[in-house]
Amino acid sequence: NAGVTQTPKFQVLKTGQSMTLQCAQDMNHEYMSWYRQDPGMGLRLIHYSVGAGITDQGEVPNGYNVSRSTTEDFPLRLLSAAPSQTSVYFCASSYMIPGTAGNTIYFGEGSWLTVV
Amino acid sequence: GQQLNQSPQSMFIQEGEDVSMNCTSSSIFNTWLWYKQDPGEGPVLLIALYKAGELTSNGRLTAQFGITRKDSFLNISASIPSDVGIYFCAGLNVMYSGGGADGLTFGKGTHLIIQP
Numbered sequence: 434n435a436g437v438t439q440t441p442k443f444q445v446l447k448t449g450q451s452m453t454l455q456c457a458q459d460m461n462h463e464y465m466s467w468y469r470q471d472p473g474m475g476l477r478l479i480h481y482s483v484g485a486g487i488t489d490q491g492e493v494p495n496g497y498n499v500s501r502s503t504t505e506d507f508p509l510r511l512l513s514a515a516p517s518q519t520s521v522y523f524c525a526s527s528y529m530i531p532g533t534a535g536n537t538i539y540f541g542e543g544s545w546l547t548v549v
Numbered sequence: 550g551q552q553l554n555q556s557p558q559s560m561f562i563q564e565g566e567d568v569s570m571n572c573t574s575s576s577i578f579n580t581w582l583w584y585k586q587d588p589g590e591g592p593v594l595l596i597a598l599y600k601a602g603e604l605t606s607n608g609r610l611t612a613q614f615g616i617t618r619k620d621s622f623l624n625i626s627a628s629i630p631s632d633v634g635i636y637f638c639a640g641l642n643v644m645y646s647g648g649g650a651d652g653l654t655f656g657k658g659t660h661l662i663i664q665p
Contacts, residue, residue, distance in 0.1 A: 437591075468655075475553065475637055475655025476592070492654075523591050538582075538653075540591030 436460065439524050439541035446514040446548045454509040454544050456524030462539075464527045465507040466491070467499065469520040470543075476523060482507055514548045521545050555638050555656025563664055568625040570636060570659045578640030581614050581621040582653065586635045595636075596623070625661075633663050 440455045458465065466481035468491075478491030482501040496518060498510040507526075511518060524541040555572045562568060572581070580599055584592035596607050598614035598621060605612055609626045621638055639653040 468653075473657060475555070475639070475657045476653070477655070478653065525591075537594055537597075540593070542591050543589070 437524055437526050437539050437541040439522075439544050441544060442542070443545045444547070446511070446546065448514060448516060448548060450514050451510065451512050452514065453511075454522055454524075454546070456507045456509065456526075456541060457505050458507075458524075458526040458539070459505065460526065460528070460539070461504060462526040462528050463504065464529065465501065466525045467497070467507070467509045468523045468525065469493065469518075470523060471520050479509065479522075511546075516548045519546060519548045553638060553640055553654055553656040555659055557659060558657070559660040559662065561662045561664065562628060564628060564630060566628055568628055568632070568661060569622065570638075571620060571622045572638035572640070572656045573620045574640055574654075575619070577618040578654075579618065580641040581612070582639040582641065583610075583612050583621070583623045584637045584639060586637065586658075588634075592637055628661075628663050630663055630665060633661055635660050 437458045463484045467479040468476035470476045477493050479493055479497050480491055480499040482488045485501050485504050488499050488501050501507055522544045525538050527536050527538040529536040553572050553574050582597050583595045585595050586592045595610055596605050596612040601614055601618045602616050603614040612623045614621055635658040637658050638656040641653050
């Protein structure tokens with residue numbers, strides 16, 4: 434059982450480049466989300482999805498796009514990378530909407546992104 | 550957006566001591582979660598709280614959902630070296646009427662350092 438798999442683990446980009454962070458889960462979870470974690474900060478929600486074909490913005494969506502064409506995959510796209518997007522990115526998934534009693538949110542291991 | 554104040558920022562304690570940390574919010578949450586993050590890993594859920602006043606234990610960990618729904622506490626008893634890490638609180642409001650969820654709001658974390 435792979436759980437939540439993120440790739441790449443590490444990436445260095447030049448300002449203005451685009452890239453996609455991949456996230457896949459094999460648990461048939463409906464709810465998936467992307468967070469960024471910056472030094473001295475908690476995790477902040479970028480985008481989330483409550484099911485295939487449905488996405489919505491979180492707290493810090495600017496500069497990022499997402500899509501959810503399948504239940505398993507939830508890629509995060511940086512269209513034109515900026516140094517302010519240097520961060521650690523975490524993908525998460527859960528069977529039901531977070532907050533449902535007994536529902537567990539699983540996090541990937543993180544993707545370390547540096548924009549120079 | 551919603552803000553969580555987590556304290557203390559860091560703790561240096563002796564092995565065997567008890568640990569207490571807390572989170573307060575300017576707004577109400579209907580779910581409180583506590584996570585632990587080890588270096589290079591994603592957060593792992595420790596305890597989930599779904600009702601105001603709820604007190605829940607997981608081994609040596611005990612967490613409480615404050616009566617006002619604006620705060621939560623985590624206690625670790627008889628700390629051991631593997632308790633070292635960053636502990637995050639997270640609050641959630643599930644918008645039942647809209648059928649969606651606005652994701653988790655995280656505190657900035659408490660660094661726990663244990664001296665043998």
